[in-house]
Amino acid sequence: MSDESATRSAQLATVELRKYFSTRRALLGSAPAPVRAVDGVDIAIRRGTTLGLVGESGCGKSTLGRLVVRLLEPTAGAIRFEGHDINRIKRAEWRRLRPLIQMVFQDTQSSLDPRMTVEAAIAEPIRVNGLARGEAVYERVARLLEQVGLSISHLQRYPHELSGGQRQRVVIARALATEPELIVLDEPTSALDVSVQAQTLNLLKDIQDELGLTYLFISHNLSVIRAMSDEVAVMYLGEVVERAPAASLFRNPLHPYTRLLLLAMPQLDPLGRRPRTPIKGDVPRPDAPPSGCRFHPRCPRAEDVCQQSPPHLRELEEGHIVACNFAEEYRGAPLERMTATSE
């Protein structure tokens, strides 16, 4: 691929990453086809930048995040973190790298142990990784709390005594405790109120600027992705269908799926001038994806070719990669135009 060198210089890169989940064989039945949650994904994130990963639920974006922190092992392909293939390195090497890759979870309620105080929750990764001992641990916890905008008065609280926003700040502090370089943010704000969402996003941005962190930001919310990302990857049914710098992607999306997603975004449009274009149909079953382009059954632009062979990712503009046979037609076209001939 053309961005071979980019892959190499990236802090995190996945190469042809696949994760299939095999479902249990039914009694007397044949083994069912595995669910292809992540099916050949290449992404790369440069140090200190944010890659937004967007897609409908079930498209495999969370699975990708969990692969990156090694909560799951890939079926095939590789994940490179600073050049190391994290699934194939020695244990000792992984022990050194593990603290550098952290994760913030969506559900603030269940991602904190209900029986651990805030202090215990944040101190745990510090102790596990031997980053501090004795009283120095408390000093560090206090500093981390301050960093995420909480005070030491929260130290001895239990998670249920905090608000959702406060809990998410604790989760962020816990992720920061190991001095990571990459944080996977799996829908970090979707469980929060809108007002708290903005605060949390700002906090994440401030922390990123301060510490030079790299983010893999997973969300189904395009506005959030737009606010946070330097680059955006759009996933559909386990595949990346479009990848581009955020500005380029939001200015001129080249994949019909991305365009439909953007059209579905709520807009300030009180007169209702803009037609609503719902994406027809449902996401197909990931254990039996459609032939050819996986999006063709729902695509307004689909032709026969789309059913036959899957389109490859092509770089149409600088850094703008898309997997659609008709992507050229969308260059510079207004968002509403979905088919080549209409209007």
Place this chain on the structure above:
Amino acid sequence: MAAVEAGRASEALLQERRERIRDRRRRRFRDSWYLIRSNPLTMTGFLIVVILIAVAIFAPLVAPYNPNVFDLNHIQQGPTWGHLFGTDQEGRDVFSRVLYGARISLRIASIAVVCIAGIGLPLGLIAGTFGGWVDGLIMRLADVFLAFPTLVLALAIAATLGGGIQNVIIALAVAGWAWYARLLRGVVLTIRHEAYIEAAQVSGASWSRIIRRNILPNSFAPMLVQMSQDMGYAILLTASLGFLGIGVQIPTPEWGTMISDGYDVFMNAWWVATFPGLAIMSAVLGFNLLGDGLRDILDPRSRR
């Protein structure tokens, strides 16, 4: 990676921390006490259990008579001020025997429950945490034990081993461990899928640490509740074995044995069997109510 910090924390921070911890503990104590007090059922259970334990400890001081000494001049006397619960066929004071019975029952039940938990909990923990064939093996073995009604199994074992306190405990432990293994396995399976376990994995914690720091503390509460309620059940089982004559042997003042004694003369002297029966009932009731209350107290989320 940064070097290990081992320095001292500032005195102000430590001071603040100490105060917060004290505050948290105080709050916890106050809330626990509130939860006991505010629920009359919990309070009842709590009081019964406290009285029971006190009686068991201080039986020799409280009991007006020696529970095993015959007094053939006062046979089968009804309740009077001298003999609150009357006397039995051999003239022994039923009240004193009931008090001493609390000792026997509590001792057997508590040791049995500890043994049951000691066998069942590690097995359940292993099964739930590691899954796979280990889980299969342990749980199928448990199923074998669960296939028999507890009383029947305990009966068979006690009958085989012969009576006596120690054999009763063994019988209860063998009959009961599978329940704990299964219960804890279920609890662990629920906890294992919580995001905080994944968070601990991501932070680099080993499985043994995750078990110690996350899984055990979170499964502690349901286990303690179960153990409290099973104290009642163990008392009942012990009494059942005693009543059937294969439990604790005569003349030990054990409640089940006493009912069995009184059963023969129930028409003439109802008090001989009735009072031990009431003792069993209130003990079982007390532990069950306390167990229900503990469920609320031990859940940090049920606090104010």
